[in-house]
Amino acid sequence: MNKLHEAVYVKSDNPDHEGNPLIEALPRLNNIKDYFRYCATNSIHTREEAIEKPYHIRRDYLNQLQKDFVLPNYGIWDVYQMIVNALFTSYSSRNPIKENTTEKVIKDYRDLLQIRDLTTKVAVSNSCSLFGISGIGKTTAVNLATSTFPKAILHKNLDCENFIQIPIVKVECPKDGSIKDLCRFFFIELDKILGDSTYEDDYCKKNDSESDRVNALSKLVLKHHIGIIIVDEIQHLDAQKSGGEKRMLRFFLNLDNTLGIPIMLVGTRDGIAIFKDDDKLIRRFTASGFLEWNPKPEDGEWKRFIQRLFNYQYTDEKADDNIDWPRLFYHYSQGIYSRAFQIFKIAHHLAFDYNKEKFTVSLINQVIRERLYIDEPLFEIKRKDKIKERNYNFPLEEIDYTDYRSIEVKNKLVEKKISSNIFKGKVTKTLERNKELSAQEIADKIILDLTSKPEKTKTVSKKKDINEEEEVLAANTFANLFCEDKDETYQKVKEFGDIFEFEKFRL
CATH class of the missing domain: 3.40.50.300 (P-loop containing nucleotide triphosphate hydrolases)
Structure with missing residues (x-):
């Protein structure tokens, strides 16, 4: 009981x-003060406590943070x-x-x-x-x-x-x-x-x-x-x-x-x-x-939310203060608290996995590109109009999130250090022609196509040869080859190549 x-x-x-x-x-x-005081009472571990612990303990602390974190x-x-x-x-x-x-x-x-x-x-x-x-x-x-x-x-x-x-x-x-x-x-x-x-x-x-x-x-x-x-x-x-x-x-x-x-x-x-x-x-x-x-606007309350969240950075070092983190997180979450925290949490996991000391803009972009790309198209629609109205002071990578399989293939190509300018256009066509193949097989096929050297054609040299032959024809018209002696005429035309001896080709 x-x-x-x-x-x-x-x-x-x-x-x-x-x-x-x-x-x-x-x-x-x-009164509201008593309630806010109650909301702020929790068992969240501070940054100072966390950085003294190994990464697997910090992951547990992040789970506790996700459960208890709230901005009154x-x-x-x-x-x-x-x-x-x-x-x-x-x-x-x-x-x-x-x-x-x-x-x-x-x-x-x-x-x-x-x-x-x-x-x-x-x-x-x-x-x-x-x-x-x-x-x-x-x-x-x-x-x-x-x-x-x-x-x-x-x-x-x-x-x-x-x-x-x-x-x-x-x-x-x-x-x-x-x-x-x-x-x-x-x-x-x-x-x-x-x-x-x-x-x-x-x-x-x-x-x-x-x-x-x-x-x-x-x-x-x-x-x-x-x-x-x-x-x-x-x-x-x-x-x-x-x-x-x-x-x-x-x-x-x-x-x-x-x-x-x-x-x-x-x-x-x-x-x-x-x-x-x-x-x-x-x-x-x-x-x-x-x-x-509705989604939260990008106002003072949103800024306080991100600033309060960043008090719990469990990375080895704190992120640079000269980056507008509230704006970056708003860009990718569009005012949805759970999405912002999801980005924050996964960024920690990537930092722990790849021994990165602190949050960077490229790390946040990596979170979106590698871990949250499936629902990113929904957020792209929401920000499409907003991004035209603001000048962001941080780099944003242009990533095509139109299709799940194509994204997966593109990520595998990027992992192989292949520039998007090279494989652009090939992914969609290869997917359409090979629907039965997996994303990895599609990527391997594109890499093979890009790295294999096609045989050089002799189009130019043929054209050159043809021009030379035209010059010969110009100098050796049939009229110039014609002689009084039929046998001599026959021999000249034969030497020029216009007479074939069919007897040789009979079976």
Whole structure:
């Protein structure tokens, strides 16, 4: 069994929350400075610690850095506030000391099974949404916010039965849009949080129905006084495109309506399509807040992010300060945090592998050329217009990323020290003619073609010979060869080469 956090009650400043153990047992960071201070608390190893260790230990430190590194900003504060507001609003209408839980479970689960119109129950919703491009930090922000609360809180010695409160449950949206699978994911998450429960085994039987699992979920939501359910990867519903997305959304809204449990939807921008211009859905899932995160602009916040990241250079020497590293990293990441960190991390690995003492521009270019070239075309499209508007003060290599196989072949040719000016144009043609060959075989074939010496043609000398023959003809026309004596004429023409003795060629 996981160690439970035993409830410590702190009287709320809000009179409406007074005497509600679900709220008074929750910690709350009331100002942005406290939250930023919390975000900055981590176990990241400093540069000074890292450079004293061998390379394989530094690699482990990079993994820890990737897990814990965060730049406190207003975006993650907004996510925290949105979750806290939904959570406390949810608990404000629920007090285990005052309500009869058993009767409420029976009544509410019956209502929950009736997944009909979105507005059949109460009009007030506490649900919220967070959408944004992949890699922009949504999961990091959500995990930071949820980590400020205990996973499970043990309440005892109250004027009710002892119970375990689970403030937040985070699950992933099933890829097939199945409510049964969603319930199963929910049971699995509760088992992880509690440690000794067997809800998945108890409620996921071979021939059970959807209503059986919804019934069990309803009971557990109320039994553990769950405050908010966060559903990640909600774009899976749009990818399914089977019509089941509306049914799943109705299920979420009925959880909110009947049990008072707000739902937070988290996903990529593709997930916004599940609303399909439905004003009712949009209104209900943005009641407690809606955030859409786009790529970060190249501004002061981005510069602080890269500068803070560069404090954790685990290379032997620090990179030169005269290079505009924030601009270089922005060029290759286009404002996506995860991409920038990926470049930073892989650059370390290459430096360790090839005994390079520090970051250089050529090292970063090498990362893109050799390790991140597969998705580079996506970033090339994003920067295509921007690069015309700015004058970059660092070298950028022109690399053609139009085709995966051609890139692989070109990289192998570059490794052989063959200039791109030499093999330019040969790669595509050779690939088209030899589709069955591997990239290495294609490269070897191109190298063979480039290094083999073709036989010299005698076109020029033939032309010269022809000219000489024309001169001879000019001086020795048939008229000049003609004589009175037929035998003498015959002999001259024969010597000139215009008479062939066919007898020699007979079989």
